[in-house]
Amino acid sequence: MEKLSSFSLLCFLSLAILLHVQPISAVESPNSEPNKATDFIRTKCNATSYPELCYTSLSGFANAIKEDPARLAKVAIAVSLSKVKHMANYVANISRQADKGGNRRLASALDVCFEEFGGAVDGIRDSLRQMKRLGRPGQSQSLGFLISNVQTWMSGALTCQDTCTDALGEIDYDGPVKTDICDRVVKVYDVTSNALALVNSFAETVAAP
Template structure:
């Protein structure tokens, strides 16, 4: 019941997120330097190719704004985690009807960790949307960015905890499948955190 409730909440949030951003996404990169800005920004991340491929379509939205780029990167990471959490939820139900108990436990723990990551990334995105509000000074900006950095770091840790939970599970298709998917998700979260750190280092919104 708890798993179904969490999945329902995740599905509702993702639908809201998708509708909100549907009109913002672009399918091509502008020729006025917006694409170059995203590429140069992505070069500071651990996975620059993944970063640029996933964010370049939002060039018209970002417009060489590091804060907006960080917000978009967080949004993309959130959608990736949500999709993976939904997928693993289905795998946990399959594991309940077959497979090793160790594998089933690792799946359940992984889903729980990804659910925590969704909450933390969602909190980061909410905080990012509040940055730059009227009257917000440098002290407020640094405090808010510290919150975002903390939550994004926690989300990345939760994702790593998911894959770590499979270390004692014998090699099998489920282990390989889930670990590959979550490892891919970690790239988006890591990139978003790097862009957040870059934005925070500027000291002002």
């Protein structure tokens, strides 16, 4: 079996702890549960806007997800949070470079992006915390109310990313920095969009009679 990289292993273990699941043996039979889980992920991802991206970004966590739509939504949100946090840090570094380079309009747009991605991080982090509250003993708020909050915050995170793109689009500058940032924003946006779609799918299963 091909060895996992240390980074991949760290990501898997972090999500396993996050979701409070027990580790599963790495040796699986051809008809094992992880294969059922990957089929489950594929099916759910087919309903998202970017199904292949959805599958490739989540199938590595099949052992943690199993065939549980709530866990699938949690992992999707966690993956989105990681991408958005990385993007916020990247924009912060590029913004400092733009400041030093004297491109004030680009620097100003990147400042907007940094602020918006900071807001997106907050919203997605709150969404993940809310998802972890589902089914907790003593939870007084309704399941529908909790999921509605998640949907609102994840939608807000997408709006933040749109605002960054709009800010960059308004400046009269078509250099490589702008192109690079816009391309990266699109990729992060797609991951977040998929996460929201999976949250919506989970909400539908909860609302079903």
